Amino acid sequence: MITSETFRETFLKPMATTLKDIARKLNISVSTVSYALNGGSRSVPEKVRLAVIEVAREMNYRPNRIARSMITGRNHVIGVVPPEMYDNLFLSPYLQLALNGITNEAGHLHQDLLIYTRYSETDGHAIADTILDGRVDGVIFISPHVGQTAVRRISDFGLPCVTVGGVDQEGIPSFRVDNSGGISMLVRHLLDLGHRRIAHIAGLLNMDDAIVRLQAYQNAMLQAGLPAPDEYVVKGRFDIAGGFRAMNELLDLPTPPTAVCCANDEMAIGAIQAVLARGLKVPDDMSVTGFDMTPNSEVVPPGITTVRQPITELAGEAMQAVFQMIEGKECPPSKVLPTELIVRGSTSRPKEDLS
Amino acid sequence: MITSETFRETFLKPMATTLKDIARKLNISVSTVSYALNGGSRSVPEKVRLAVIEVAREMNYRPNRIARSMITGRNHVIGVVPPEMYDNLFLSPYLQLALNGITNEAGHLHQDLLIYTRYSETDGHAIADTILDGRVDGVIFISPHVGQTAVRRISDFGLPCVTVGGVDQEGIPSFRVDNSGGISMLVRHLLDLGHRRIAHIAGLLNMDDAIVRLQAYQNAMLQAGLPAPDEYVVKGRFDIAGGFRAMNELLDLPTPPTAVCCANDEMAIGAIQAVLARGLKVPDDMSVTGFDMTPNSEVVPPGITTVRQPITELAGEAMQAVFQMIEGKECPPSKVLPTELIVRGSTSRPKEDLS
DNA sequence: ATGAAAGCGCTAACAT
DNA sequence: ATGTTAGCGCTTTCAT
Numbered sequence: 001m002i003t004s005e006t007f008r009e010t011f012l013k014p015m016a017t018t019l020k021d022i023a024r025k026l027n028i029s030v031s032t033v034s035y036a037l038n039g040g041s042r043s044v045p046e047k048v049r050l051a052v053i054e055v056a057r058e059m060n061y062r063p064n065r066i067a068r069s070m071i072t073g074r075n076h077v078i079g080v081v082p083p084e085m086y087d088n089l090f091l092s093p094y095l096q097l098a099l100n101g102i103t104n105e106a107g108h109l110h111q112d113l114l115i116y117t118r119y120s121e122t123d124g125h126a127i128a129d130t131i132l133d134g135r136v137d138g139v140i141f142i143s144p145h146v147g148q149t150a151v152r153r154i155s156d157f158g159l160p161c162v163t164v165g166g167v168d169q170e171g172i173p174s175f176r177v178d179n180s181g182g183i184s185m186l187v188r189h190l191l192d193l194g195h196r197r198i199a200h201i202a203g204l205l206n207m208d209d210a211i212v213r214l215q216a217y218q219n220a221m222l223q224a225g226l227p228a229p230d231e232y233v234v235k236g237r238f239d240i241a242g243g244f245r246a247m248n249e250l251l252d253l254p255t256p257p258t259a260v261c262c263a264n265d266e267m268a269i270g271a272i273q274a275v276l277a278r279g280l281k282v283p284d285d286m287s288v289t290g291f292d293m294t295p296n297s298e299v300v301p302p303g304i305t306t307v308r309q310p311i312t313e314l315a316g317e318a319m320q321a322v323f324q325m326i327e328g329k330e331c332p333p334s335k336v337l338p339t340e341l342i343v344r345g346s347t348s349r350p351k352e353d354l355s
Numbered sequence: 356m357i358t359s360e361t362f363r364e365t366f367l368k369p370m371a372t373t374l375k376d377i378a379r380k381l382n383i384s385v386s387t388v389s390y391a392l393n394g395g396s397r398s399v400p401e402k403v404r405l406a407v408i409e410v411a412r413e414m415n416y417r418p419n420r421i422a423r424s425m426i427t428g429r430n431h432v433i434g435v436v437p438p439e440m441y442d443n444l445f446l447s448p449y450l451q452l453a454l455n456g457i458t459n460e461a462g463h464l465h466q467d468l469l470i471y472t473r474y475s476e477t478d479g480h481a482i483a484d485t486i487l488d489g490r491v492d493g494v495i496f497i498s499p500h501v502g503q504t505a506v507r508r509i510s511d512f513g514l515p516c517v518t519v520g521g522v523d524q525e526g527i528p529s530f531r532v533d534n535s536g537g538i539s540m541l542v543r544h545l546l547d548l549g550h551r552r553i554a555h556i557a558g559l560l561n562m563d564d565a566i567v568r569l570q571a572y573q574n575a576m577l578q579a580g581l582p583a584p585d586e587y588v589v590k591g592r593f594d595i596a597g598g599f600r601a602m603n604e605l606l607d608l609p610t611p612p613t614a615v616c617c618a619n620d621e622m623a624i625g626a627i628q629a630v631l632a633r634g635l636k637v638p639d640d641m642s643v644t645g646f647d648m649t650p651n652s653e654v655v656p657p658g659i660t661t662v663r664q665p666i667t668e669l670a671g672e673a674m675q676a677v678f679q680m681i682e683g684k685e686c687p688p689s690k691v692l693p694t695e696l697i698v699r700g701s702t703s704r705p706k707e708d709l710s
Numbered sequence: 711a712t713g714a715a716a717g718c719g720c721t722a723a724c725a726t
Numbered sequence: 727a728t729g730t731t732a733g734c735g736c737t738t739t740c741a742t
Contacts, residue, residue: 016487016489016512016735018734018735018736019735019736020735020736028712028713029712029713029714030713030714030735030736030737031712031713031714031715031737031738031739032711032712032713034736034737034738035712035737035738038737040737040738041738042711042712042738043711044711044712045711048711048712062484062487062488063488063735063736064488064489064734064735064736065488065489065490066421066424066425066430066488066489066490066734066735066736067425067489067718067734067735067736067737068735068736068737069421069718069736070421070422070425070717070718070719070720070734070735070736070737071717071718071735071736071737071738072718072736072737073718075421077469077490088455088459088667089454089455089458090445090450090451090452090454090455090458091451091455091650095445096445096446096451097445099444099445100443100444100445100446103444103445103470103472104443106472106473107472107473110473111473112469112470112471112472112473113469113470113472114432114467114468114469114470115458115467115468115469115470116467117458117461117462117467117468118461118462118465118466118467129417132371132417133417133418133419133420133421134371134419134420134421134422134719135420135421135432157371269654295446296651296654299624299651299654299655300654300655301656312443371719373718373719373720374719374720375719375720383728383729384728384729384730385719385720385721385729385730386721386722386728386729386730386731387727387728387729389720389721389722390721390728393721395721395722396722397722397727397728398727399727399728400727403727403728418719418720419718419719419720421718421719421720422718422719422720422721422734423719423720423721424720424734425718425719425720425721425733425734425735425736426719426720426721426722426733426734427720427721427734428734489735
């Protein structure tokens with residue numbers, strides 16, 4: 001007869017030592033073994049305790065966290081939902097920095113990370129179901145989509161939930177930078193240099209950060225009394241290839257801009273490549289700015305003028321926040337950190353004086 | 356009286372709908388509900404099935420995967436162990452590429468990833484215990500240390516286990532490139548250009564890949580009848596800063612090399628920075644080679660001559676391999692993929708003819 | 711001081 | 727066709 005146990009034993013996983021095994025060997029009860037090993041509310045005589053520990057070692061006992069989770073309701077695992085559902089996720093510097101912050105902090109807090117990478121299901125319903133299946137104690141969304149309904153669903157369900165980037169939502173703390181302030185600084189920097197025809201390469205407009213940055217660009221231009229015509233706003237998808245294409249579009253315009261403000265560093269890198277590919281020079285023929293201050297923004301010549309976004313710190317704080325919520329403490333407030341202007345080689349006065 | 360249930364309900368997680376709740380509501384048994392929802396070995400009349408599904412939706416039922424795991428013994432989660440225990444893990448391009456491969460494939464196979472980032476415990480014993488606590492169905496080690504005893508422990512226990520990089524071990528399939536072949540190609544390339552004084556910046560020598568590459572360098576020099584003196588071998592820790600320091604050491608030698616072969620691209624980037632910082636030029640004053648063909652190796656001027664290592668593909672195959680083992684299929688064979696030489700701007704003939 | 715037993719939510723064998 | 731029940735390995739209450 002093939003019982004369930006026999007089946008598992010034979011074909012799936014090897015049988016591990018359980019508390020019961022130890023108890024049987026020592027002729028004591030499981031509860032005593034449990035208390036001896038984990039020191040709960042009951043005290044166990046030193047002699048017994050040592051014997052149990054000895055046998056546990058001998059038999060190579062390892063507590064089964066799944067079983068423990070069922071009772072305690074705690075997994076000590078935090079779910080992490082990356083921004084988008086495309087292949088080669090980890091090539092995004094933004095995600096890298098965010099994961100570093102989360103990872104470092106998770107280590108300190110003794111939590112493991114379950115990274116959700118299965119995005120066959122695009123709809124928030126399915127994603128939420130996966131997240132709410134009991135394996136994680138809380139969730140961190142990294143730059144969720146606009147209308148990522150999963151965030152709301154999860155929060156409504158009562159599972160602790162925070163976002164890195166994104167916008168504020170009732171009861172869901174978000175940790176982000178002052179996008180508007182950052183873009184304003186960059187545009188002002190370009191204005192101060194004497195630029196008047198300034199274009200914007202926008203990110204994925206289904207992400208809040210991209211939307212806010214676009215609006216900030218438009219506002220900054222408006223305030224300066226300068227036009228921000230539609231053809232000066234090109235979508236760049238937040239990646240190098242997108243920045244490359246977008247810059248080409250701008251260069252093909254009858255009156256190209258003299259400066260381009262990109263919604264992130266990667267698009268700035270692509271944009272610079274496009275300029276160079278035409279035999280033009282950065283910053284002489286075209287000033288370019290980025291956003292994020294990723295490691296590459298420094299390495300890529302001539303060094304990209306950008307805005308420092310403390311993503312790693314922010315992500316770390318997000319991690320602390322979910323943890324607090326999990327621990328039953330009060331829902332911590334959202335946090336908006338200021339950005340810092342980093343001027344490097346990719347911006348200079350325009351060739352022709354346009355003032 | 357505060358029962359365990361009340362406690363959890365009140366302070367920790369919200370109570371979710373269970374099969375029992377649905378059964379009670381419909382006045383049928385849990386097993387019927389289970390079969391109606393998951394369609395196991397028992398058939399359920401269409402009418403009942405629909406009613407169950409309806410109520411499940413109404414009550415917002417979500418299966419508890421923890422409970423399911425306890426019985427089936429399957430989590431549909433694969434553990435991933437990153438190479439080292441330092442902060443800012445995700446800045447390593449090697450890890451990024453590996454994770455991409457694993458992630459993409461995990462998506463196809465419908466497996467989630469649990470990334471182990473808690474390395475307060477350096478010793479293999481503790482790491483193995485964490486991994487063997489029942490939450491994952493298999494493990495992928497990325498470039499494990501030499502003497503990473505956890506790998507052996509886990510494999511001995513019977514949990515499916517593979518490595519990306521590293522060396523072959525009995526019963527543990529590894530997926531890696533031909534390190535020796537790659538380094539040989541690079542050294543030969545430098546020799547062909549006319550270099551004779553060739554140094555090596557080695558990686559972390561507690562990693563197999565670093566050791567093998569160092570040996571390959573020494574062999575290649577030996578074969579060419581050229582010296583590879585101790586002062587021409589400097590440790591660079593596999594990162595940019597390490598490459599920078601190492602190159603400075605080499606430049607301070609009474610007779611500096613004319614070319615440096617680095618064990619990875621990042622150290623090559625650091626090395627180039629060090630050369631430039633002294634007002635020297637790459638490749639005119641110093642040829643530099645990398646390893647891995649990371650995205651940056653192309654972007655950093657003058658473009659780094661390197662060796663393409665199909666890390667992403669390799670990692671994907673590793674993922675497929677653990678999955679097969681989990682499914683009870685035979686342990687797949689290890690795989691060694693060839694590398695490909697990528698010649699770019701960072702190498703040229705030495706200034707002085709040394710032949 | 712410690713054994714027995716009740717579950718956690720689910721699956722699957724066993725009955726009916 | 728479907729209800730009852732025995733666990734999975736553990737924690738924790740209850741009883742002794």
